[in-house]
Amino acid sequence: MHKPPSLSVRPGIPPVLACALCLWASCAATFSLARECAGEAVLVVGVVSLVATIAAAILLWKRRTALAWCALLGLCAGVVCGCAGAVDLQAAQRLASxxxxxxxxxxxxxxxxxxxxxxxxxxxxxxxxxxxxxxxxxxxxxxxxxxxxxxxxxxxxxxxxxxxxxxxxxxxxxxxxxxxxxxxxxxRHDLFGALLAVRAQAIDALGAQGGERAAVLQALVCGARSGLDGTDVYEAFKVAGLAHVIAVSGAHLVIICALVGAVLRAARAPRAFSVGMQMVLILCYLVLSAAPVSAVRAAVMTVAGMTSFFAGRRPSSLNALAVCIIAIVATSAPAALSVSFALSALSTLGIVLFAGLAATWIGRLARLPRFAAEALALTAASSIMAQPLSSALFSQVSLVAPLANILTAPLFPLACAGGLVASLVAVFAPYLGMPLVGATGFVADALCAVVRFCAEMPFASIPVAVPLAAAMVCTVVGSVGLWLWWPKPRLLLAGGLAAAAVATALGVAFVVPGFAGDKIVMLNVGQGDAFLVRSQGAAVLVDTGNQDRLLREALARHGAYRLDAVVVTHGDDDHCGSLSSLKGTVQVGRVLLAQDALTCPCDACASLRRSAEALVGKDRVEGLAVGAGLRAGVFNLSVIWPEAFAEEGGNADSVCLLARADADGDGAPDMSALFTGDAEHAELAEMVAQGKVGRVDILKVGHHGSKNALTPELAAVLSPRVALVSVGAGNRYGHPADKTIQELAAVGARIERTDEAGDVSCELRAEGIVVR
Structure with missing residues (x-):
């Protein structure tokens, strides 16, 4: 990759950048904390900080090159900005109320x-x-x-x-x-209305093709995500580590412009022409996205970051980026907490600081085509500072991202730049533009196909649970450490790092689960159900909830990267809505449904079958009839309900599992647990009457503890030692009902709720069941 020699040299950190980063951090912290404070207290802190800011500015004037004084000035000014923003927002909320x-x-x-x-x-x-x-x-x-x-x-x-x-x-x-x-x-009849009309026509022109190609192009070109959110192709982009491709961010535009610039350089286009074309590209994007605040921020970040590529002057880029950060945060305190702004700023900063280092390593260790080397270097550099934050926000890390970025390098700029041109032509000359839109659609199809190929690789990504504060500490420590180290490319070092990464991944995926113990874990997934049964390296998930991020975080907290099976009790969204999100993130052996769910014509069961088949393939989706069972280490899970569907897969048709554990291997069960899905007292009474279930040690309380979950008589028959209630905090259904809680307390059950305790683990030990 052709770069000016200076790009492989460690850059200096200009004082204004230190000021900008400290201002951003202190503003974010102050504005966040001020939500719980009285307006008068916030105002006092702001005034004191303003005095400190003036003092720091005076001291800086006398020591103009002092990096520490610039950082202090930024910290003080950030507190002022955060307090001012908090006071203003508190006043606005009072007036609105x-x-x-x-x-x-x-x-x-x-x-x-x-x-x-x-x-x-x-x-x-x-x-x-x-x-x-x-x-x-x-x-x-x-x-x-x-x-x-x-x-x-x-x-x-x-x-x-x-x-x-x-x-x-x-x-x-x-x-x-x-x-x-x-x-x-x-x-609308104003100028902005005309701009919006152009955007609407462009969205309609791209959407005329239909399908996922239209949704991807609308997101790439116009920043319109309504057709993309929640689709399986968007999940594939996230799994492949390419979510930034279809997001409005500085990294998105920087990478587009850099790759378009690389193509123009390969064609020996004059530098002035190349820069002009990149500016036109940014302008077109602003027009077709109708210049929302996020797109304007992204464009500003892009212009600031581009200078290092067409001018080879990183100090100028860093200063320009710092000025952008200061201007954005100073004019809008909530921007300091904006996810899109944080990803834009960190990605662009990573590119400016570390693209040269990444390019040097890639050029020394691998023989790649120029476009592939540039794409990989840009992606690696942008990820250095943004990846920890991205992991904390989306609860997953893509392991195939390097490969995915190489393979999509020629398609991504072609789809984006081609879509920009085609949609603009389609707006003003439909007969010429629509064929161009169709041609760009084929590129989008190829892009989606490559993304799916990468996303469907084993362990394409893994779930992670990273607290936001820990992610930011990791970003600061990691980027500062890398900047201080600035390692020269060595084959031995690269091999050692790769071997360590592979060993860690294999250990986490295959070795650590064997030490997890024998336990049943109620996962905190909000207003939904998800229970993990683990033993001797085996793992079975019963239901998934419907909040993808919460499920990934919960599985990561317990190191569950492989599931032998997922049992879905019934087709309600709060029990199976996140089933498809496991694809490419957690390795799933098979999906088990009620036998009648395989043929039930209702919409819920049909959707459930589609999600299950998309996850594991049709041949690994199996039905469960009464009497069927599956093993997970010392646990034997037997199906005791339903005999046949009575409500087309509704609550009364929930698959109910009786789990027995023989922990000491003497042939006699040491513990029993009942999983009920959303089955309520009528179904439980029938199971008891048929002698299928009696006293149990652990009861998963049916239907999130609704008022119809139990009766006093059933509670007495089951007499659970531990009652598990999976429920979302402040849910609109009023779950769990006081009646149900009182019935369980009356029989001496220890009641554990996810809205109060988070994850709840019931582990089998020699001394009995240990609840944590």
């Missing part, structure tokens, strides 16, 4: 999306006192989805964020939540 219900005018600041409770979006509105605030809206009636920039009127009732939404809204700078109804979209 006093706003009377009325018909209001909104402007969407993002595309609407389907959530658990219907369509929702974030929109900007003006309060009675003239203040403009952002509100998180839920649409009470289903209608035409709104797009970013749409202006609409609706009957609205606003309130200050509360409960689980409060932290999310604070981090986004959202002042209110509310419900809207009778929505009426208002046509």
């Amino acid at each position: 006093c706003e009377p219900a009325a018909r209001m005018r909104f402007e969407a600041v993002e595309d609407s999306s389907e959530g658990l409770y219907g369509m929702q979006c974030v929109a900007r509105t003006r309060l009675e006192d003239g203040r403009t605030v952002e509100a998180r809206l839920r649409f009470d009636d289903r209608g035409q989805p709104v797009r970013y920039g749409d202006v609409f009127q609706a009957e609205a009732s606003l309130a200050a964020p509360a409960g689980k939404a409060a932290e999310y809204c604070w981090q986004r700078g959202i002042a209110a939540t509310g419900t809207v109804r009778n929505v009426e979209v208002v046509e």
Whole structure:
């Protein structure tokens, strides 16, 4: 890869960058902590910090080259910015909570999306006192989805964020939540409306092809993700470590521009022409995405980072990047907590700092085509600082990312740049543009095929559970350590690191599970069910919940990277919604469903079958009839319900498993546990009447502890020593019911709930069942 010689030399850290990073960190910490503080206290801290900032600036003026004084100035200024932002947002939330219900005018600041409770979006509105605030809206009636920039009127009732939404809204700078109804979209006639019209036409032109190619191109070209979110192709991009390709981020645009620049250099295009084309590319992206804040930030980061590639002057790039960070954080304190901003800034900073080092190593150790070497170097450099944060946010690490980035290197810029050109032509000259869109669609198909190929490799990615604070410490320590070390490429060192990585991966995947003990673990996956049965290296998962990130984190916490089987009790989303997310992340032997679920025509069972077949293939999806069983080490799990479907796979048809464990190997069970899915007292009474179950040591309480889960008589018959209730904190169903909790307490059961205790492990030991 042709680079100026200076790029292989360790860069100096300019003082302004130290100031920017310290300002960002202190602003993020201050703004986050201020949510729990009174406005007066925040104001006092802000004033004191402002005085300290002025003092630090004076001291810096006398010691202009002192890196430490620049860092101190950034820390003090960050506290000021965080306090100012917190005071302003607290005032906005107070005003929004006093706003009377009325018909209001909104402007969407993002595309609407389907959530658990219907369509929702974030929109900007003006309060009675003239203040403009952002509100998180839920649409009470289903209608035409709104797009970013749409202006609409609706009957609205606003309130200050509360409960689980409060932290999310604070981090986004959202002042209110509310419900809207009778929505009426208002046509725009301003310049921004014209820009939005171009974006809408481009999205429609790309979407005319249908299928996953349309969804991928819409995300790449227009930043429109509504067609992509929740699809299996998006999961494949994440598993392959390519989520940045279809995200609005600085790394996304830097990599596109750098690769397009590489193609133009290979064609011996003049440098001025190359730079001009890259700027045009960025401008086109801003037009077709209608310049949301995230895209503008990404473009600014890209321009700052590009200078190291067309000018070979990293000090200029670092200074420009630092100025961008300072400007963004100083003008918007919530931006310091923005995920897109953090990934953009860290990725771009990693590219500017370490792309030369990565290129030197790759050029010395491997003979690769130029485009492959550049793609791998850019990706490796961007990952050095962004990967820990990405792992904490998405709870997985891709092991095939290097290969995936090499294989997609020629397709990614072609699909993106080609899509930009094709969609713009299609907007203004449809007869010429639509054939170009179709041709770009074939490139998108090839891109998706390569991504799927990588994502379907064994151990393509692994689940991880990394606390956010630990991820940031890892980023700081790792990047500073690498900058200080700046290792020269050596084959022996590379071989040692590779061998250590392989040994660690094999140990984690195959050796560590053997020491996990014999246990049943209730995994904390929110308002859903997921139970892990482990013994002697074997592992069976009973249900998956429906929150992918929580499931991956829970499996990672317990080192479960391989599952012999996944048993799905029934087709409700909170029991099987995350089944497909295991693909490429956890190795699954087979998926087991109720026998009737294999032929049931209802939508829930049909969707469940599709997810199961996509995960393991049709031949490894098996039915479970009453009397069937499976082993997991010392555990023998037998199916005791249902005899046949009575509710087309509903709650009453939940697969119920009676697990018995012979821990000492004497042939007699030492412990028993009953898994009930969402079966309630009517089904349990029938099982008891038929003599299929009696007293048990561990009871997975049915239907998340609903009021119909048990009766006093059933609780007395089962008399569990431990009762496990998998339930989400503050759920809208009121689970678990006080009645059920009282019935369990009356028989002396130890009651453990995920909303209070998180994961709950019941381990078999010589002294009995140890609950942790």
